[in-house]
Amino acid sequence: MSAPVSPPSPAVRAEATARLAALATPPGALGRLGELAVWVATVQGQVPPVPVDRVRTVIFAGDHGVADHGVSAFPKAITPAMVRTFLLGKAAVSVLAAQHGVSVRVLDIGVEDDLAGVPAEVTAFKIRRGSGAIHLEDALTADETRRSIAVGETVAAEEIAAGAQLLIGGDMGIGNTTPAAALIAASLGLPASEVTGRGTGVDEAGLARKTEIVQQALDRAGSRVTDPVDTLTALGSADLAAAAGFLAAAARAGVPVLLDGVISVAAAVMADRLAPGAAEWFAAGHRSTEPAQALALDKLGLSPILDLGMRLGEGSGAVAAVPVVRSAALLLSDVALLSDLG
């Protein structure tokens, strides 16, 4: 489970960097777009890169026991309601994805609701109803963690078989910024006070309560956080473990991923622990306002493409960055070379 990932080819990166330098632009004039173009070519393994046409998003939905303890501005009932909204194509991520020709698939991994009447494929990978309140008990059993990771791996394989050139892992689950912050704190060795943010918008008292809960969870997990599966068992959730398995499997298959906000980035940190080197296949779609997200991006060595003050999740910030990724790839393939100028 923790086999290291083969890195993208340094030779291709060098060739892409050389092509960028040879374009009919002053050196460095494309700024971060140029760097992104080199990343696209490198993870594709070809210079120039081909257009990034097939982008696929999977939303891992689940509920969290901590949501009953005052960590969110919203009630758990929002989670199944939003699953139905994704299916109707009416969520924020659905609108962005439709605009940019990105597919969206939503999966119930741990929603505390039966989701009666939704298509069977939405609940086919369900692990359990809700995950444990992490400050009081483990989120999962070790067996559930392993099965959740395996679900994510299976889903990644399906998306890759369907032709994905770029994958996005989205999230839905009231309370999920709490386990996401805890996973990042545990993995980076930080206290709750540095990672905890307002999520959907809790007030001062809510933030203080949430910080306390994250710290209590970290204290409860203790030394178990040295192992990634144990960390997900103690502090994660079924949906977060599935998302981590999804991202690790994408990296192992050499398929690039665009990360979203704090939940997606927490899954990425765990993926990089499950499959060391996985982060080399990831780019950061945006910087969210959650402190843990920015800290984790720094740790993974990723700089966000967009910084729009978004704090939604669902994969929305990553989907919003897709046109920038596509533009970058086209620049490296279609701009004339300086040597071609008459």
Ligand SMILES: Cc1cc2ncn([C@H]3O[C@H](COP(=O)(O)O)[C@@H](O)[C@H]3O)c2cc1C
């Ligand atoms: C209507 C609505 C739509 C959402 N879409 C994503 N989230 C986001 O907010 C939640 C995490 O924040 P917290 O930890 O504070 O609960 C997750 O469901 C996340 O996907 C939403 C939240 C709401 C209320």
Ligand SMILES: O=C(O)c1cccnc1
């Ligand atoms: O960082 C995020 O993606 C985020 C922030 C707040 C709530 N939901 C998601």
